[in-house]
Amino acid sequence: MKKLTYIFLLIVSFSIIGCENKRCETEQTDSLAQYRDTIIGRFNGIDIDTLICEPIDSLSPKEDGTYGGCHYEWRVYTTNGTVKDLIVGNTIGINFIKEGDLDGNGTEEWGYVTQWPTSMWMCYHAFTNINGEWQHIIEPTPIWIPHLDQQDSLYYTIREENILQPSEKSEFIKVKFSDVRNNGEDFLIIDTLIMLNHKY
Numbered sequence: 001m002k003k004l005t006y007i008f009l010l011i012v013s014f015s016i017i018g019c020e021n022k023r024c025e026t027e028q029t030d031s032l033a034q035y036r037d038t039i040i041g042r043f044n045g046i047d048i049d050t051l052i053c054e055p056i057d058s059l060s061p062k063e064d065g066t067y068g069g070c071h072y073e074w075r076v077y078t079t080n081g082t083v084k085d086l087i088v089g090n091t092i093g094i095n096f097i098k099e100g101d102l103d104g105n106g107t108e109e110w111g112y113v114t115q116w117p118t119s120m121w122m123c124y125h126a127f128t129n130i131n132g133e134w135q136h137i138i139e140p141t142p143i144w145i146p147h148l149d150q151q152d153s154l155y156y157t158i159r160e161e162n163i164l165q166p167s168e169k170s171e172f173i174k175v176k177f178s179d180v181r182n183n184g185e186d187f188l189i190i191d192t193l194i195m196l197n198h199k200y
Contacts, residue, residue: 045106144178
């Protein structure tokens with residue numbers, strides 16, 4: 001009986017090691033895996049689909065210092081082809097934020113905060129499906145990165161997932177964005193209503 005238990009444990013161990021090695025091989029053969037992000041939603045208002053982003057350019061040369069070893073151009077696409085691909089530039093990464101249906105048109109919106117190696121000022125981009133194509137639901141919204149961090153209760157109050165909120169007022173959306181006043185002394189969070197880019 002002990003011999004059988006020992007053999008069983010050996011088989012299980014080799015199986016686990018085999019699975020781990022197979023997973024490592026997959027990650028090594030898929031060089032984009034570490035950059036890719038996905039979310040699931042009803043982006044056309046009907047079908048459940050997966051939205052994926054991945055880089056489409058080559059890594060910048062490492063000799064470029066701060067800008068080296070990064071991707072700057074991305075493709076955002078749905079696996080079922082329910083919305084036309086979107087090409088996004090000028091960001092070193094895309095991490096999706098699922099917004100839900102912000103504008104009440106039946107489709108789910110999504111966004112991302114630009115990432116850049118040398119600045120604390122970024123933009124929040126949010127997209128909606130208009131006739132099968134991704135379009136900004138509002139103009140890109142300025143965000144001071146510390147406003148997205150919640151470690152300090154004085155400034156750090158905006159969370160990425162609550163930059164945009166549905167509004168009771170038709171054709172408008174609630175927006176929280178960053179601003180600077182008094183010659184750069186005050187970093188403010190502005191909470192306001194902004195008209196949607198597109199009317200339905």
